[in-house]
Amino acid sequence: MAYIEFKNVNKEYKMGEVCIKALENTSFEIEKNELTVIVGPSGAGKTTTLNILGGMDTLTSGSVIIDGKDISKLNKKGLTNYRRNDIGFVFQFYNLVQNLTALENVELATQICTNSLNPSDVLKQVGLESRLNNFPSQLSGGEQQRVAIARAIAKNPKILLCDEPTRCSRL
Ligand SMILES: Nc1ncnc2c1ncn2[C@@H]1O[C@H](COP(=O)(O)OP(=O)(O)OP(=O)(O)O)[C@@H](O)[C@H]1O
Numbered sequence: 001m002a003y004i005e006f007k008n009v010n011k012e013y014k015m016g017e018v019c020i021k022a023l024e025n026t027s028f029e030i031e032k033n034e035l036t037v038i039v040g041p042s043g044a045g046k047t048t049t050l051n052i053l054g055g056m057d058t059l060t061s062g063s064v065i066i067d068g069k070d071i072s073k074l075n076k077k078g079l080t081n082y083r084r085n086d087i088g089f090v091f092q093f094y095n096l097v098q099n100l101t102a103l104e105n106v107e108l109a110t111q112i113c114t115n116s117l118n119p120s121d122v123l124k125q126v127g128l129e130s131r132l133n134n135f136p137s138q139l140s141g142g143e144q145q146r147v148a149i150a151r152a153i154a155k156n157p158k159i160l161l162c163d164e165p166t167r168c169s170r171l
């Protein structure tokens with residue numbers, strides 16, 4: 001059994017009469033310690049897939065088994081714990097807290113999870129040791145992205161999900 005099993009997943013967004021099929025019978029498996037890249041055109045369902053894997057969106061049908069557990073069957077508390085301790089997520093548009101510094105943004109994430117790494121050390125690893133006390137608006141796009149990457153890594157998660165972590169432009 002693979003560490004991640006994404007099985008026959010369908011995700012539909014219903015907007016009045018219109019039904020958008022974001023994912024249609026999507027299946028894949030990922031082993032432990034594997035680096036996987038999902039590629040596809042804009043609107044193909046990459047973000048939807050990552051959001052479901054990260055426990056941030058629900059699926060319409062199918063199953064998502066992580067380490068033998070079906071996360072689509074977790075209750076609210078189970079999902080919160082899963083997101084808190086198992087998942088590190090680098091968002092497509094960073095989602096930094098604007099009135100917190102780079103260091104505080106990373107500390108905020110590490111304070112709520114077990115087994116986290118030292119925030120300053122991780123920011124140093126991404127080359128931001130001289131930007132710890134800057135707010136996001138005082139950082140370049142790439143620097144903000146590195147804070148977002150540090151925030152995800154510092155949780156020391158079991159699964160690191162990165163939504164276009166090397167794209168620098170904001171649409
Ligand atoms: N909340 C939503 N409500 C309705 N439709 C949505 C919603 N979120 C995504 N979609 C639709 O689902 C499809 C997949 O979207 P998704 O964001 O997963 O694409 P993507 O592959 O990440 O694209 P991009 O490369 O542009 O980021 C798109 O057609 C999108 O319009």
Ligand SMILES: [Mg+2]
Pocket residue numbers: 046047048092163
């Ligand atoms: Mg996307």
